[in-house]
Amino acid sequence: MHNINALKELLQEPKEVMITTHHKPDADALGSSLGLAGYLKKKGHRVTVITPSDYPSFLNWMEGNDDVIVYSQKNDALVQRIINESQVIFCLDFNNLSRINEMGEYIRHAKGTKVLVDHHLQPEDFADLDYANTSAAATAEIVYDMIKALGDGDLIDSGIGEALYAGIMTDTGSFRHPSTSKNVHLIIADLLQIGVRTSDVHRLIYDSSSELRLRFLGYALKDKLVVLNEYRTAYISITADELKAYDSKTGDTEGLVNYALSIEGIVFAALIIDRKEAVKMSFRSVGSFSANEFARAHFNGGGHKNAAGGMSMDTLEATVAKFESLLPQYKEQLLQATENN
Ligand code: 5GP
């Protein structure tokens, strides 16, 4: 990790800054991006946030949301121009350029200084300045610490604070994962002090389901959950037709995988969804079993030890069959998995 002085130097004068984050941004991806954007704007920089895809509507309350550019084939030329003209390019909450689709290669070849701010394992080496910290609970936590270390803690207002709070709250599973450190709680205490509406943010994110989304959850748990007790594993697979039948929107399947993990004795859970362009997979584990290693080894993915993702270009059926067929080789690890890391 680079010394914070290198960043201070880089941001000394007002600059053209762009911020991007991973495909299908979640609350930490968008919250850390908009929190950082709010701060940099206050410092006099010209800031553009570009996401590689759309994101759930339950995130659109964040300050700065209206100015976000969502990449699409239609605005490809504009996005390329912004990337080429940016003097500083912040890459938040991802560490591999393949995670931002077409924009990855544009950024790889861009002239601007690339700054990585992330908490995922095994980063690709593409950034000029690297503020990766794999023990951070959220990228939003690193952004908060960064602003403080730059000596600008007093610029964190409630708009910036609520975006950062959303990232920390969701990535810690509402402060229950082992990543929820003393530093996390101290940050939250400070955010409360400056007027962040913590319970409103929780409600905006978690209590904004459509009726159909809740019925879809019921259907998935009743008819689609597969429990393999002999491997301490449970998974849910969803077809493209099922997504359509429940009019599933971006973000509607978020959190579903955690229900599979909430069964007593289960230490590994997967959600396998036919997204048409590819089969997307979410993995969750508890304790010593590494979802990250599993995703990297078999499904072209990665993430954190206990929360990772991956994809497959096979059919849904073939992907599910592959997933099941891999479990026997992990049987010992799964049976011996301890609840502690
Ligand atoms: P989720 O299952 O919520 O989409 O993702 C869980 C974690 O794994 C997140 O930190 C996310 O950034 C990461 N992740 C999800 N999909 C992929 C993927 O395809 N590749 C990599 N490297 N990481 C992923």
Ligand code: MN
């Ligand atoms: Mn994150």
